[in-house]
Amino acid sequence: MKKILHISKFYPPYIGGIETVCHEIIVHSHRYQHRVVCFNGHRDSMNDVYEGVEITRVGPFASVASQPVSFSYFGRLKRLISSFEPHIIHFHAPNPLVSLYLLLVIPRRCKLVVHYHAEICTSKMLYACYRPIEQWLFRRADVIIATSPKLQTDAAALGKFQKKCTVVENVITTDDLDISPDDEKRIEELKRRFGNKPVVLAFGRHVPYKGFEYLIEAERMIKNDCVVVIGGEGPLTEELKAMSDSPRIHFVGRIPDDELKLYLHAASVFAFPSITSAEAFGIVLLQAMYCKTPPVTFTIPASGVNFVNLNGVTGIEVENGNAAAFAGAVDMLLSDSEMHAGMGAAGRERVIRNFTWESIDAKIAEIYDSL
Template identity: 45%
Template sequence: MKKILHISKYYPPYHGGIEDVCFNIVQALKREYIQKVICFNDSSNSILSEVDGVEVMRASIICEVASQPVSFSFYSLLKKYIKVFEPDIVHLHVPNPLACVYLLQCLPSAVKLILHWHSDIIAQKSLYKLFVPIEKKILERADKILVTSPQYLDYSVPLFHYRNKAVIIPNMVSLNKLQLKGCEEEIDELRAIVCKKRKIVFFMGRHVPYKGIEYLIEAEKYISSDCIILIAGSGPLTEELKKNSHSDRIKFIGRIPDKDIKIYMGAADVFAFPSVTKNEAFGVVLAEAMYCRAVPVTFTIKGSGVNWVSVKDETGLEVENRNAEAFGKAIDLLLIDDKLRIDLAENAHKRVVDMFTIDTVQECLQKVYM
């Protein structure tokens, strides 16, 4: 059996889009490959653990700068793992600048490098200029570059000269995590007790600028239908968003336990996804909501895979970027027109089943690893 060393920024139980994708890939390939994971810890200790039968080494960090964990121990641990484990393939999830720097120093030429390109570096523009030479070297070293959507590949400047290496591998959702059978009573209880049988507009995600939550709050005044807007998650903007929210229809409900996510998505009529920049490269949570038949409303984001995951007027509604009025009216249309909402919900569910499940993505990954 071939051996794969996965390198992620963090790894579950730490939550994040890249982390969930890495975890899903590891789970999908457990039977066919011997796998280990190395990532950063979120503390000053290095910890060796096991997650669902796979060894995970979490390297100690001293701080985090511009979303990058800083760790000196990561290099020595990575070097040791490559020497002792002797992987046939290294699967590196990026952006992760420090891991790129370290890997270029210790990766043998005979080891195949798969670069999983989740997004360009967008926010840290000044620091990014310093990283560009390293980025070019890691792209040149890569045997294959996995990109999560055709749109992202088309508009990514760093990937322009490496398109011949690119393979479209969409992110996947775990259907086990989203199985709604047997949850009907809990869904009905949420609708009856928490939402008093009003239709539900649901948002879930980190409260950071690119998520565009302020546009959802602004959109509320353009929704004439009786509904409740549930905003789940937390982040650096939470308190500011709460201060700017003046409607009793908007409820901030904090972080939802993993086991309850499908309950909220299953209860939701509309999934509000107001991200505004290509920092939102794909939207795993968007695909999860679509699987649960919560119909998405999105903004048009040039160069993002969001508008490939959900297809305009086929699986959801899409409006001009940052246009809060149009966003609110699109939500209102879905709340008013039950037939439209149900038709889009079924299309959304089918698209996820056909394109974004572990089974469909697994076959593509195995071809890349050959």
């Protein structure tokens, strides 16, 4: 049995886009033996078993520009590779410090798959230091996975490595989003909580690239009677609340996993105001589209967001950072029931056809087996 070592920034039960992708690959690739090494959510290091898979979680002692830092990671990674003897290392990038560690310890015999999720946009200084390591990583890679055709062609870092690149789209498990009769009652209760007004929903970590401040600005220009529900938490939460002076905006905090589908089905519009290529795909877009909730997005260079949401087909895309255009797109969806229904149905169909595990199972197996 071929052995695969996955290196992810974090791993479930920690919730995040990259972590979800790594988890889905492991859950569905039954023909291989998997191990995972990642950072822990706190400073203590530990080994545990999650859903039958052995996980090495390394505690960081600090974080720099949202990147965990641990010097002990190097030794743990080296020992793990020596003991597990993987045939393939599946590395989820970006993960700057661990990229360097990996390049220093990976055996020649070991094949390397680099799963490139996003460009680093949080710090130009950090990326300037990291870029030589990143290029070394791509040179060493046997295969580079991009999560969308747009990311593959537009990301400057991949320019010289197109022959190594292949596209494997991110996917979701749709069973988690299907609703029962009991769920329908809970959805109606949720709507009543917001006065039975159309819900414009947004959620995610409250960090700069998510662009929530543009949604708050757009709310002032939305003409339709509605409420704007913002879920999630983060370092900008209090600042965003301070910006909001409208009774139509409701901050609901972190939405529990078992309630997420209720919010998505209750919403009329899914607002996705991310503004940089740090938002490289948008798995939550897939979730909203599967629930027939059309999204409004900005145009983002080198991002798969505008590959996921097809402008004028599954939702509406507007000029990056243009809050007035964003508000206008929300109003269009709230005012035109025929457009709303058509985009909702098209979005669900697009997800079913292109973004479920069944659509990429063969791609992952082909990559692993070819190595």
